[in-house]
Amino acid sequence: MALVNDLLAEIDSRDPVQKLLLVSQDVLGVYRIIGLFPPMRTEVHLFWAVIALVSGWLGTSVEGLTVVVLAHELAHGYTHIGADIDRVTWDTDAFINAEKGLIEGLAQHYTHLVCQALEFRFPEALAAYQALLPRQPPPYQTQKQWEKVHSKEMIRLALLTTRRRMQTTLAEFMKNLNQAEQDLT
Numbered sequence: 001m002a003l004v005n006d007l008l009a010e011i012d013s014r015d016p017v018q019k020l021l022l023v024s025q026d027v028l029g030v031y032r033i034i035g036l037f038p039p040m041r042t043e044v045h046l047f048w049a050v051i052a053l054v055s056g057w058l059g060t061s062v063e064g065l066t067v068v069v070l071a072h073e074l075a076h077g078y079t080h081i082g083a084d085i086d087r088v089t090w091d092t093d094a095f096i097n098a099e100k101g102l103i104e105g106l107a108q109h110y111t112h113l114v115c116q117a118l119e120f121r122f123p124e125a126l127a128a129y130q131a132l133l134p135r136q137p138p139p140y141q142t143q144k145q146w147e148k149v150h151s152k153e154m155i156r157l158a159l160l161t162t163r164r165r166m167q168t169t170l171a172e173f174m175k176n177l178n179q180a181e182q183d184l185t
């Protein structure tokens with residue numbers, strides 16, 4: 001118990017959210033793939049007690065942070081099994097083996113778009129996204145650079161290209177993104 005109290009005191013004394021997210025990145029929620037072969041199943045879990053704790057630390061509403069975490073986990077599902085118009089999805093092996101900065105950056109990008117789309121109806125979501133983002137580890141911030149330079153449609157095209165080619169690295173995605181910029185301008 002003393003150790004737990006010491007740990008909590010230590011966490012509280014620095015930037016608690018940043019510390020917590022460094023320990024485990026699946027601490028707020030998780031997108032799970034169950035079984036590699038059909039009938040493969042996917043699940044989203046939200047960890048409400050941690051969401052409540054972190055929202056208090058961030059000074060955002062519990063509901064706002066819940067929307068951010070839910071949008072992030074659903075965005076993993078969207079990028080993985082959301083079919084394009086040719087019914088092509090992301091090969092599950094390639095998705096699982098993809099670089100963290102690619103998978104998380106894409107989930108973060110679509111989370112950001114959801115929060116922006118909700119801004120007038122539910123501004124707490126964007127506020128929570130913006131409060132959480134600077135405290136998240138680097139793989140959760142790769143999208144910031146893409147969003148600065150590239151349009152949403154360019155990012156979408158690069159996502160489709162990357163997953164059709166079963167590519168797994170951030171470098172390959174960036175190449176596809178630069179190509180998408182040339183193709184769409």
Ligand SMILES: [Zn+2]
Nearest residue numbers: 072076104107
């Ligand atoms: Zn994630």
